Amino acid sequence: MSLDTEFERVSLPLANAFTISRGTQETADNVIVKITDEGGMTGIGGAAPSAHYGETADTVEAVLPDLLDVVEEVGDPHALTTIEERMRHTVARNPAARCAVSIALHDLAAKRTGLPLYRMWGLDPDETPTSSFTIGLDTTEKIREKTADAVDAGYSTLKVKLGTDRDREIIGAIREEAPEATLRVDANEAWTPRETVDNSRWLAEHGVEFIEQPVPAEDPEGLKFAYERSELPIAADESCVTLADIPEIADRCDIANLKLMKCGGLLEAKRMVHAARAEGLEVMLGCMIESNASIAAGVHLGPLLDYADLDGSLLLESDPYDGVDLTDGEMRLAELGLPGTGVRTE
Numbered sequence: 001m002s003l004d005t006e007f008e009r010v011s012l013p014l015a016n017a018f019t020i021s022r023g024t025q026e027t028a029d030n031v032i033v034k035i036t037d038e039g040g041m042t043g044i045g046g047a048a049p050s051a052h053y054g055e056t057a058d059t060v061e062a063v064l065p066d067l068l069d070v071v072e073e074v075g076d077p078h079a080l081t082t083i084e085e086r087m088r089h090t091v092a093r094n095p096a097a098r099c100a101v102s103i104a105l106h107d108l109a110a111k112r113t114g115l116p117l118y119r120m121w122g123l124d125p126d127e128t129p130t131s132s133f134t135i136g137l138d139t140t141e142k143i144r145e146k147t148a149d150a151v152d153a154g155y156s157t158l159k160v161k162l163g164t165d166r167d168r169e170i171i172g173a174i175r176e177e178a179p180e181a182t183l184r185v186d187a188n189e190a191w192t193p194r195e196t197v198d199n200s201r202w203l204a205e206h207g208v209e210f211i212e213q214p215v216p217a218e219d220p221e222g223l224k225f226a227y228e229r230s231e232l233p234i235a236a237d238e239s240c241v242t243l244a245d246i247p248e249i250a251d252r253c254d255i256a257n258l259k260l261m262k263c264g265g266l267l268e269a270k271r272m273v274h275a276a277r278a279e280g281l282e283v284m285l286g287c288m289i290e291s292n293a294s295i296a297a298g299v300h301l302g303p304l305l306d307y308a309d310l311d312g313s314l315l316l317e318s319d320p321y322d323g324v325d326l327t328d329g330e331m332r333l334a335e336l337g338l339p340g341t342g343v344r345t346e
């Protein structure tokens with residue numbers, strides 16, 4: 001068997017500038033990986049590097065030749081465990097780069113078996129949570145408009161970025177525009193442990209479901225303080241990067257928020273799901289700002305999740321790739337009807 005590999009960078013403009021407590025971005029640079037077998041069948045994956053975790057499109061492009069050498073040496077797209085393991089030994093960090101290759105291989109392996117990826121994994125497509133749609137930071141007037149648009153588009157679950165000096169005003173405005181919506185909040189490490197406990201009280205009064213990463217990842221004791229006193233469940237995102245973090249956060253939060261681009265591959269993501277379950281944690285899958293070249297794969301993990309935040313492609317002005325239909329946040333896996341992850345060019 002032999003495999004051909006290639007990659008290219010794509011610069012994806014966002015529909016709206018995306019602001020969180022750490023900063024603003026207007027475009028997302030993703031790197032697309034394609035792996036083709038001798039019969040001409042191609043698997044597609046994407047890397048959405050995050051500077052917060054030390055990656056950029058440049059670092060992805062710098063390590064991909066070494067990672068794709070591993071793929072070509074092994075030469076078998078079904079040797080998923082071997083290739084993910086060898087990639088991790090080749091490039092210990094750079095999880096988004098490794099993830100793009102993992103996704104492309106899974107897409108190709110499933111296409112070769114003629115099955116959608118979730119069927120290759122034996123998962124029930126009807127057991128998926130609804131994905132949230134994220135409302136980034138903005139002027140309160142703009143936040144009202146974005147919320148009204150999201151409600152009109154049919155999103156029933158909204159994830160609200162907080163971590164400002166007007167968090168209460170933002171939640172009040174969103175609640176007025178979306179009285180029925182399920183609301184979650186993400187402070188992206190901007191609060192102190194004490195603020196988290198205080199904020200949890202009024203957030204609970206507004207019917208908020210849970211609080212994501214209230215305190216800095218560098219403050220595990222602060223996370224524990226917040227978890228033990230908060231009125232609301234706590235999800236760990238920046239504190240939950242790789243498999244080794246799961247036992248570390250087990251007594252400091254309720255929900256592990258995994259991301260493919262943090263953990264470096266689909267098999268590793270599945271290991272994290274099972275490890276989190278073993279520790280009694282609920283599981284959420286989040287994302288970066290990503291094309292469907294990678295989001296499509298994340299959706300196939302849907303049946304293993306309690307919560308999903310897979311709106312990466314929905315935040316783009318346009319996506320060169322189609323994936324699983326996520327209109328209104330429902331993951332329509334059963335309707336996919338395509339082998340692989342369902343990724344395709346429009």
Ligand SMILES: [Mg+2]
Nearest residue numbers: 186212213237
């Ligand atoms: Mg987050």
